[in-house]
Amino acid sequence: MTTPSDVVSFWLNEVGEQGWYKSDPAMDDEIRSRFGAVVEAGAAGELTHWTTDPEGVLAYLIVTDQFPRNIYRGSSLSFSSDTLALKAAKCALSKEWDLRISGPERQFFYLPLMHSENLCDQDRCVRLMLTRMPGAESNILHARAHREVIRTFGRFPYRNEALDRVSRPAELDYMQSGGYGRTLETLRVAA
Template sequence: MAVSFEEVLSFWIDDVGPDGWYKSDPELDETIRSRFMDTWLDAAAGKLDHWAFCPRGMLAFLIVTDQFPRNMFRDDPRAFFTDAIALEAASRAIARDFDQEVNEPERQFFLLPFMHSESLTMQERGVRLFMMRMSPENQNLLHARAHRKVIRDFGRFPYRNSALGRSSTSSELAYLDAGGYRHTLTALAS
């Protein structure tokens, strides 16, 4: 049975909520897999493009293509399979100011595809968007800057190497041994 974008939003915003959005929770991951795997597959196949013509539909589309795979496929290359789709959709949404029609903290999901990109250009754009389109107290600006720093330093996210079958350089291994992303985040926060 097809899922509506309102069902996606009700689940992610109301049921999971901000406290659960970034936790590593195997039970939540399984719930997303069992409820939304077919929805993600439909989005990957272009069958949900019609969701992207209104702000709330676009928000749900971005959650399905950018957030859900990170939960459904931890440590698996499929976690990043729809990143390009999400980034392209997010770019269209920003051009149409769809993000401005959505309240914080949900607005961040229009910007996260930029943060998840391994392109420095998209990282730079993401930091600017977080500065311009989110309130100053939003913690994601710090995360956007940390993601940008990792891409500046390595040209990719070293912590994805294993899942993507990429060989790590010696500097990437040293970075991961030193704490990886947490190390970058702590250094920028101080």
């Protein structure tokens, strides 16, 4: 039986910051092998009992927001438990449980907001990154870039194919001219 501590220890100590955002098929396979059943349980609503304390919520957010992006990379399933993660994150934020988690792992309370296709959630994510993770310039830059994409398109165009959505002409132009990387660079230069 996997525990919240198992998830947190793996993600923080074994994977660590340098591996959190890498596209690594071997890592995806390891997460799938070790935690695939837990991801499925989380998506089925069977892990809400994990959300009763800060470390449990952190584990829940990793399982519902981060791990699906690894084990279902490129598939619509990557986003299948986003609404669960967003709900848990908002509840934890209302209790300020994010402030009881130190260091870079605090960002996992804000990433469900960053992954939301809702501008209010994006604005809140940027505010939280600025006020509760000062000095985390890369995180702040990515929060602003995600918000800019939602502000411009109302959704993330680079999810369209996985979600079987028809891309609008402006989204196609955006993707063909550098997409998210271009947004990042534009914000980096403007800063």
